[in-house]
Amino acid sequence: MSRIGVFVCHCGENISRTVDVEKVAAAAARLSGVAYATDYKYMCSDPGQGLLKKAVAEHRLDGIVVAACSPRMHEKTFRNAAKSAGLNPFLCEMANIREHCSWVHEDREEATEKAISIVTMLVERVKKNRKLVPITVPITKRSLVIGGGIAGIQAALDIADAGHEVVLVEREPSIGGHMAQLSETFPTLDCSQCIMTPKMVDVANHPNIRLYTYSEIENVEGYIGNFQVTVRKKARSVDMDKCTGCGVCTAKCPQKKIPNSFDRDLGMRPAIYVPFPQAVPNTPVIDRANCTYFKTGKCGVCQKVCGPGAVDYEQQDELVVEPVGAIVVATGFELYDIGPKPAGSPYEGYGEFGYGTIPDVIDGLTFERLASASGPTGGKIVRPSDGKEPKQVVFIQCVGSRAREKGISYCSKICCMYTAKHTMLYHHKVHDGQAYVFFMDARTPGKNYDEFWRRSIEEEEAVYIRGMVSRLYQKGDKVVVMGSDVLVGVQVEIEADLVVLATAVQARTGADSLAQKLGISYDKYNFYSEAHAKLKPVECATAGIYLAGACQGPKDIPDTVSQASAAAAKVMTLFAKAELEREPIVAKVNERNCVACFYCKKVCPYGAVEEKEIRDRNGNLIRVVAYVNPGVCGGCGTCQATCPSKSVELDGYTDEQVIAMIDAL
Amino acid sequence: MKHAKMQLSTETMNVGFVRKVEALSGSSVRRCFQCGKCSAGCPMRSFMEHPPNRIVRLLQLGQYERVLAGRSIWYCASCETCSTRCPNKVDLAAIMDALRKCSWDAQGPSKESLVQLANRLFIDNIKTYGRQYEMRLAAVFNVKSGQFLKDLMLGPKLITKGKLKMFHSKNKNVGEVERIFARIEEMRKKGEAE
């Protein structure tokens, strides 16, 4: 037999004005299992709480119902009071007779009747409440950052500066990402390399950062505070410890005609190479697919010329396991390719723009390399086809973006600004040239952004044409642009020397497979999903994993850096405590009854359900059951409602508790 | 009218008309964000007073009189370039079809709708012969449109080349074709079809 105490609060007059609190207390006292019932002016006041504590001791109460305001208001207060009275706090419940009763009903009789019935339901519920203890999870205070672009670099530096170890994993031979490819950055036109390279060097020299370049994530196991990450270090064919970065190997390599993807294939590089002069680390890598030695077994020049003997043709991929407590995902973006797409692709290329076969139709990033002082042309703007300086350049915005026909309906956010920047860079370099921009809308929210755009029109004399382009075709050495000006209402035709397409920012190819390894969710465009669009913009739904930069959606550099620092702050917050403590409202599996249909796993929004093998003493597999990781479970209870045999149960909201309430109707 | 101020209110924006066009064409009008790509590629743009994107804009504003008044809809060649390239999958070619039907149903032929006259004759021909009979089509069109002597030079040449037949071959399904016409008319009367 339970010994429940019921405390009915007057809340000054807020409740007692319409609810006959004494009558409620008297009715409660008559309920079976209620050992004590009383009413009091202000239950939440110190004397009120004192009354509760005293009653627990005097009446040996094993459950409490406080009939007062909303639990959203004072549940914590009364549970703490119960705790200090020596009762498990989860044996204390609140009956909401203020917001749900006295404040919304005027008839005293009705309100009193309803209050009694609310109290009854909660009394029945409390009878079924179990003692729960908060869950604690130990934390490994090291963090993994995936991606070495500006987002990853910023996050890694912030976390490392806070005194925590960081493992930074980059797929390419060098960190730097897209920002290292840019010429100058809006809206200040400062040189990207100048602001980027110091940060790259900081990463390389930071005692708390362990840098893995030319490496990828192989596997991720574990959960918040306790991840085990396997990193695949791809064979560089150069021993990083021995290499001094002298550059003799790259200079002597006889194979020099490989398009350099860092330069958007505009320039050439050897088979053993560093992608760009400021690369970090400055250790070359052998591109085995194009290396003569690897293709034919002959050559070996780089090995012969290497003084320290760092070139190692036998090097193999290496797997390292890193234990970390938090992960920041900063894998960035790639640009929409206008070429034809394979069958089944959600995207469709631009046949009307020649599917990328017209040589003088390039994308924005290629233009960045042309304009970059350290680029393949030394910053001289020339046409890819014949190396001539273009006098009429047409920029087209929203290529791929805002085009659901082509597979993407979102705005890529950065193109308006960088196209404005391109017109300026062009005008600075080719004084007698004319830039035209076809645009649909100019979107320039941001500090000094609109001013920047206006400057490109007013001072740099770019001609902005409000309208889109239907078709591009080659005519002699010109590219004919068939567009329209919807403001005038006429068709516009321009014979351009060069056409620059502001192609859409899209998620990286393979973003989905990384997400699956990490157990995080992504949207239909493969951008990673944040836990809440407004209030949890850097957290993933999967606890312990955070997002930074364009992998979550198109973003410019300032936004990316802000988000990266925010993600770093989240990691630091997590690491600030010795252990992770959380409310014990989590699901638990009754392993005896579980038949392993894994419907729970299928519906769990947190990926908290795992398959657990039950083995006998000899290690033979008996059966597999579901296991809910309490560190990951969010406590929604969808698993329980879905489980056919109800072998998984959400603490705090068990079937017993719910049905007790229903039966008390 | 063309340059008159547009008074916008729920009364002056004819949503019913737009819905009808959307139903007939199976294409949304509101999706268009006026990028103008349709107009950029339209081969007939120079013959129209409203470029195609403006037709959609006027529809978005429910301005059906302005849409139907001009010659634009009659000069659409149904080449589908606009529909093919529209970033929003607005099927402008189908919308044009719908507008022509609405116009013809509401106002009958106009001087701009010579195409539709040709179309009507073409269809009458089908109704009568089951197939197209080009000689008669050309002759009747010229009479009805008042262009008696147009293409006078082409005719005899085509006849000698065997391209215009003076007689038509009899088709067994003529009766069935007539019945299709009748059934459709019947369905429209009963409100079973648009």
Added chain:
Amino acid sequence: MTNTAQKLDTIPLVDSGYWSSVTEAIRTEAERLLSSGEVTAVIGYRAGRRSGTALPAIATSPEQARELVFSPGCVNNLALYLTKAKKDVAKKGKVAIVAKGCDLKALAGLMGESQLKREELVIIGVACAGVYGASADRSLPLSEETIARKCRECTVHAPEGVDLTAGSVPALPQLSPEEAEELARLEAMTPRERWAFWTEHFSRCVRCMACRQVCPFCYCEQCYCDRNRPQGVETSPRPAGNTAWHIVRGMHLAGRCAGCAECERACPMDIPLNLLNRKMAQELKELYGHEAGIAPKEKGPLAEYREDDDQSFIK
């Protein structure tokens, strides 16, 4: 029911050669599988004591394989024997199973629910002409009168995705869709009429649980409806509890039931249980395009969602 005149009138749907050719194909394959050691057992049917009947059988030797049959009496869904009744069979190694098209869907469903693995199974599909209905006179051949209601609307005569198909589907006449008609009749009723229809049926239920016992998807170790703490569904055979039981069962099978109609066949009180399951299948198809099929699905229709799912019923 048995009456000579009727017997003479009954036109067999297929000639008897069909049954023996399917039987022979099953036997040959079972024998081969067992003698080569490819499988440890073949789950199939053998002839029952009374003519026209057949029993589930597990052959573990080539000799036993020769006893396997296929006849219109092979009504059982053998998928059951992989999860519940003879679960241990499956543990001993790879097994083969004889499956009609309708049983195959159950196998696929079970694979989607991690209960079976395709690679641990050899499936001998049956090109099935149909089987007897629950109350058929089994002395008669399979005919329009004796065929099971579910078979009248069968769309899976020829099994797909199996390792071997035994026999070939004979030419079959189109039969009137009795169950679909019955469903339409019920749907046309007012809620009150339907309530009367179902409460009459449910109140007869004796809670023998035969429906649960034969259902390949009711493989829970402990059924929710047998629980006492809390007792979400009343366990005694009272009308209220019966109704709750059948509704909960319908809900638990929604999106999973493959329509083998074994529950209905096994019901001693002739409650048309498959109507409930079929109705849910139809609704889920309409709502989410889901159909229980031959290919295992990663998630069922009620374990996944789309952001733009219909919500016209929500205010």
Added chain:
Amino acid sequence: MHAEKVKHDFEPKIVAFVCTWCTYAGADLAGTSRMQYPSNVRVVKFPCTGRIDPVFILRAFQKGADGILVSGCHPGDCHYMAGNFHARRRFAAFRKLLEFVGVDLARLQFSWVSAAEGGKWVEVVTELTERIRAMGPLEEFKELELEECWSGKIDTPELQEAYKAIP
């Protein structure tokens, strides 16, 4: 302010199954805004609509509820990201099942009420209460509850014989 209290012949029992983050908070807001609505409703709080088992609805009908409201966060607002999406499918299916066994769906209301929609909570609850009041009590489940025994008709000769044979 105080309208004359109308006495009704029948006051239905209404049960509301709500999620704690949106609808429960919305109902709280109705309270803090001192909005008025019929007192018939009893709220059962869940963390999420994803936790609400169809069995609860059935149980509530059996235990005397005349009308039931299930309410949670708007799509996209779920505190647990997807609980309400799962719930939406589950109840879309369940209501079809109930309808098929003959429950009048007018007695089962679903809604999205956010933490900011105190007014909508009042509207939904008031509308449901008034509708059920007009419909009268849910007799079907009550009758069923009263039937104590196996009530199958003994209508076939075999059964009658068997019945007679019981000593």
Added chain:
Amino acid sequence: MTPAKNILSYSYYPGCSLHASAQEYDVSTKGLFRQLKIGLQEVPDWICCGATPAHNVDELLSLSLCAKNFSLADRVEGDLAVSCAACFSRLKTTQHKLAANDIKRKQVEAAIDGPVSLAKPVKHLLEILAKDYGLDRLKEKVEKPLAGLKVACYYGCLLTRPPEVPELDDSEAPTIMERVIGAAGAETVAWSHRLECCGANFTLSRPGVVLKLSNEILASAKGAGADCIMVACPLCHGNLDIRQKEIEEASGTRYNMPVFYLTQLLALACGVQTSRLGLESNIVSPMGLLREKNLL
């Protein structure tokens, strides 16, 4: 209804034009198919597909006429071969729309008083030649390669647009015509106006339109160095060939650009008798050109 591997056979829908102004297209199609030993059986008493006018005026009528033709075509074995690009577009569009729209399908069923049959694939000649028959086989059949003949392949609007309907080739960068005629040994030129509109059905009502648009096409082909234009559509042919003289007069440019149907050139290459190519029906005489290239 896939025919046996080597023996191809089709039901054939020529369309109204092929029985009149485009009779040379019909003649050469039949000649070519006979030469390639591809069966072609004309759908008995087919009716007009309604062409552009019908859908311009009355979509339901347009769909119904095509649907009626489908049920007529069901009486003949083999996929439905269509030569006219306009008919092809209408028939394909009808299939596409009726498959996707139950309401329209029901209305059409009421109009033709029978079931709508969408099972039979509708195939343009190009598709049959390039895919079913195969370019390799076609190459083997070439007796007189069209070497040295520079052909501008003109697709016009309806062969590839809108992309989801004809499914013949990429809607913006098709190559099927080039591939087919390339198999016959001809040289194809790259030119800008392959997919532009010729003015189509304005030929009767607004010839001015045709004069402008078709002039641009002829100029573009000429500019690219083409000897001739190859088309797959009687409407395009009408505008580019029959009206070429007028175009020349209006624009003051002399083109003298023969316009062939694709089957005329293919049949020529495959050794069909010159007299059975319908060349005499071409208004701009191609004889001089063919003689010059030693193809006669």
